[in-house]
Amino acid sequence: MKSDLNWDDLRVFLDVARLGGLSAATETTGLSAATLGRRVTALERAVGEALFVRSQSGYQLTPAGEDLLARAEDVEAAMLSLRRWKEGNHGDRMVRVSAGPWTSAFVASHIGDVWSVADRFGLEFVTANQKVDIGRRNADLGIRSQRPTEQWLAGRLIGRVAHALYSGLNLVNGIAAGYFVGVVGEGAQIQSARWLQAHHGDRIGLRGNDAMSVRELVAAGAGLGVFPCFVGDSDTRLIRIASPIRELETEQWLVSHHEERHDPSVRTVGDRLAALMGQHGALFRGELPRR
Incomplete structure (x- = not known):
């Protein structure tokens, strides 16, 4: 019983x-x-x-x-x-921010623009390839590639994200043979992975089941790969070999629950995230000079 x-x-x-x-x-x-x-x-x-x-x-x-x-x-x-x-820490709370692996890594590398020890809240990164359910409070804020359609969610457009093909600096190994590095597992469902499979599936020589390992394989010369421009253009080991892929350009939305968005801590983090993405908008759009 x-x-x-x-x-x-x-x-x-x-x-x-x-x-x-x-x-x-x-x-x-x-x-x-x-x-x-x-x-x-x-x-x-x-x-x-x-x-x-x-x-x-x-x-x-x-x-x-x-x-x-x-x-x-x-x-x-x-x-x-x-x-x-x-204990008297009335302002303390944990603000959970959900995003994909690359965006989470970017925010983490600029954490000083989003959080400091003076804040009366903490941050928790909820990194996932799939959408995290904000409606059920599994996250307070989400950075997504599409406008939210759920009526209980609020969203604001904060930028656009371009994707392109990249190789390692040295044209050796798989790159010299014209091979690509693909993705398996959950990451295989994202738009760029599906595009690569559809256009170059017969030339994929290696695959990785997480974004970071795929980048390491491409940087080491195992093959060509598709990355967001803010990732590829920021990595000195990678070089963009073509213009951004038009059909892979996505919007960037900051999403929150209608009720939670007015919480002071959530609003503060949201405003800082929007400012951070705006500051680096050209990088995300693939508009910085190519090396």
């Missing part, structure tokens, strides 16, 4: 889930493995489903466990906010 969930049990669950087993969690919780095991079992009874698959190699989350992990992390964030409020 299901019963009310206990926050102390949820905290134990978070440690076991994040560390992958009871032994590792003994160090962070100060509890014995036996006690942790009993607490996890009690939580499973309260939920009414198994949360872990237990084996000699550790504890692996079940689908129900994965679902609870996401919800427990929301509770954890709320409890942290309450603790800060109790």
Whole structure:
């Protein structure tokens, strides 16, 4: 029979889930493995489903466990906010910014323009190739390539992003043979990866499942690759070999929830992000002089 969930049990669950087993969690919780095991079992009874698959190699989350992990992390964030409020840090909160890998990396490299230790909020980067659900508060702000269509979301156009073909500086290895470096996994669904597959799929010699490894392969001469111009033109190891690809040009929208956009911390971060992108607009549009 299901019963009310206990926050102390949820905290134990978070440690076991994040560390992958009871032994590792003994160090962070100060509890014995036996006690942790009993607490996890009690939580499973309260939920009414198994949360872990237990084996000699550790504890692996079940689908129900994965679902609870996401919800427990929301509770954890709320409890942290309450603790800060109790301690008098009334302005403290965590502003979550979602974006793709390249945009997240760009913002991170200019963090001083977006956040400082004087701010009474923190930043959390939610990096994903797919859209993060702002409507369900999985992020406070999102930088997206399309205008939001959901009625509960607000958006403002903050720029445009160009894409082009790049090679490494040395025309060796795959580049000399006219090969391309493709993308697999989640990244294969983004527009530039689909374009490359459609136009040069028969010449893809290597693939990577994350943006950073693809860039390293291209820079090392493994083949040609498609990158946003703000990425390729900023990397001294890469050279743009053609004009931006017209059909890959996208808009850049800053998206927030209608209710959250008036929160002072969210508004401040949003304004700073918009200013940062505006300041580097020519780089994003591929308009800077080519090397």
